[in-house]
Amino acid sequence: LRNPACTQALSAATDWVGYDLYLDLASDVKQAQTEYRFPLGGEEARVRYAIELAKQGKNVALVCSGDAGIYAMAALVYEIIDLEPNRIMVEVVPGISAFQAAAAKAGAMIGHDFCCISLSDLLTPWAVIEKRLHAAAEGDFVIAFYNPRSLKRRDQLERAFAILNNHRPPDTPVIIASNLGRPTEAVKIVKFSDFNPDDVDMLTLVMVGSSQSRAMQRGDGKTYAYTPRGYAKKREMQ
Amino acid sequence: LRNPACTQALSAATDWVGYDLYLDLASDVKQAQTEYRFPLGGEEARVRYAIELAKQGKNVALVCSGDAGIYAMAALVYEIIDLEPNRIMVEVVPGISAFQAAAAKAGAMIGHDFCCISLSDLLTPWAVIEKRLHAAAEGDFVIAFYNPRSLKRRDQLERAFAILNNHRPPDTPVIIASNLGRPTEAVKIVKFSDFNPDDVDMLTLVMVGSSQSRAMQRGDGKTYAYTPRGYAKKREMQ
Numbered sequence: 001l002r003n004p005a006c007t008q009a010l011s012a013a014t015d016w017v018g019y020d021l022y023l024d025l026a027s028d029v030k031q032a033q034t035e036y037r038f039p040l041g042g043e044e045a046r047v048r049y050a051i052e053l054a055k056q057g058k059n060v061a062l063v064c065s066g067d068a069g070i071y072a073m074a075a076l077v078y079e080i081i082d083l084e085p086n087r088i089m090v091e092v093v094p095g096i097s098a099f100q101a102a103a104a105k106a107g108a109m110i111g112h113d114f115c116c117i118s119l120s121d122l123l124t125p126w127a128v129i130e131k132r133l134h135a136a137a138e139g140d141f142v143i144a145f146y147n148p149r150s151l152k153r154r155d156q157l158e159r160a161f162a163i164l165n166n167h168r169p170p171d172t173p174v175i176i177a178s179n180l181g182r183p184t185e186a187v188k189i190v191k192f193s194d195f196n197p198d199d200v201d202m203l204t205l206v207m208v209g210s211s212q213s214r215a216m217q218r219g220d221g222k223t224y225a226y227t228p229r230g231y232a233k234k235r236e237m238q
Numbered sequence: 239l240r241n242p243a244c245t246q247a248l249s250a251a252t253d254w255v256g257y258d259l260y261l262d263l264a265s266d267v268k269q270a271q272t273e274y275r276f277p278l279g280g281e282e283a284r285v286r287y288a289i290e291l292a293k294q295g296k297n298v299a300l301v302c303s304g305d306a307g308i309y310a311m312a313a314l315v316y317e318i319i320d321l322e323p324n325r326i327m328v329e330v331v332p333g334i335s336a337f338q339a340a341a342a343k344a345g346a347m348i349g350h351d352f353c354c355i356s357l358s359d360l361l362t363p364w365a366v367i368e369k370r371l372h373a374a375a376e377g378d379f380v381i382a383f384y385n386p387r388s389l390k391r392r393d394q395l396e397r398a399f400a401i402l403n404n405h406r407p408p409d410t411p412v413i414i415a416s417n418l419g420r421p422t423e424a425v426k427i428v429k430f431s432d433f434n435p436d437d438v439d440m441l442t443l444v445m446v447g448s449s450q451s452r453a454m455q456r457g458d459g460k461t462y463a464y465t466p467r468g469y470a471k472k473r474e475m476q
Contacts, residue, residue, distance in 0.1 A: 002242070071467070075465055076466075076467065082464070103332070111312060113354060123467050123468030123469060136373065141373070
């Protein structure tokens with residue numbers, strides 16, 4: 001799913017900066033680039049390192065997975081440049097984020113209005129997250145949850161589902177997707193009322209349907225979920 | 239931005255079905271495929287045509303722009319299969335949707351929680367759209383508006399901004415992006431208080447920041463917008 005603009009940017013770069021695993025995922029493009037591998041976490045140090053290299057005149061690829069603009073490094077690059085202005089040129093190359101890959105594998109759940117919410121309260125106060133959860137519940141959005149668990153806290157999903165409970169029918173489809181795009185990829189669909197937060201680890205994306213989302217079993221034995229855009233209504237009116 | 243999985247699916251197909259312009263955009267991949275070109279609108283006829291071809295044993299590419307799963311044909315395929323079950327195999331290939339391309343060009347506006355709302359009331363009652371607008375306003379999401387205008391109605395954006403008015407500071411950045419990825423591409427950032435719905439046509443994507451989104455002018459004279467994830471707070475705490 002890596003688009004040619006991304007491959008081209010990786011190829012043109014003199015230096016790659018990124019989390020260890022993400023650089024491994026780009027290894028098929030590697031030529032003479034110097035790699036700077038960072039452990040998970042410490043995002044600010046990683047971004048500052050990339051900016052410093054760029055200020056030295058290097059063509060730096062700050063490698064992310066998914067979409068660099070979505071819960072990834074692009075915002076932090078701009079945040080640091082805003083604090084400490086410089087003259088480096090920045091280009092953000094978009095990519096396929098986990099919620100898109102999960103929805104595509106599981107059918108077409110994001111066929112109508114949706115939102116993405118990170119449940120990590122490391123950088124966002126829980127009160128803000130909770131306000132968003134209430135809004136998303138009341139607005140009847142399809143909701144993709146990023147960072148559904150952290151090492152320190154495990155009750156975020158439980159709280160989120162408690163808030164959604166009054167706003168979604170018990171049979172609302174929920175997608176549980178882990179290790180997307182990797183050999184161990186697993187995507188399954190359960191009913192809202194059957195969802196068990198213990199099935200979810202840090203690397204899992206969870207997506208809850210709107211009140212309109214539907215699940216169906218097909219001839220291959222698999223369950224698929226989709227959110228109709230309203231063509232049924234249009235047919236009724238004709 | 240077309241990813242290799244998409245190019246591969248186009249290439250493997252025996253038949254292409256799609257809106258005229260989208261098939262033009264795939265012409266670099268074209269070999270011996272039979273094309274079925276449809277005018278804009280009439281989505282259901284187009285999807286039914288693709289399904290009928292697939293039922294005849296053809297390998298059909300139903301060509302969309304952006305992400306086939308986001309306000310595009312994938313949901314309608316599943317909706318029709320749910321009404322009239324069949325045994326065709328469906329694979330959805332995700333892509334870069336307009337809100338991602340717009341955010342990337344304009345900086346990193348979707349660096350924190352966001353939602354997508356279609357303002358078209360052709361298929362969705364305006365009351366439902368309005369409920370989502372209130373929810374997105376109160377939840378302080380970054381909001382991407384699809385279908386900001388239709389031929390018949392021109393006041394959707396005005397109403398949406400009126401709802402947001404009490405929830406966003408006047409200097410909240412708004413991205414106005416048109417003709418993304420085409421030679422006539424235009425992306426600009428204005429302040430919420432300066433936004434003029436008349437600058438927007440049917441092919442434009444409009445994205446409004448959250449209360450945390452910021453705009454900055456850089457050395458190239460251009461304005462960029464981003465939504466911080468909260469690393470500033472982390473720095474304060476250290």
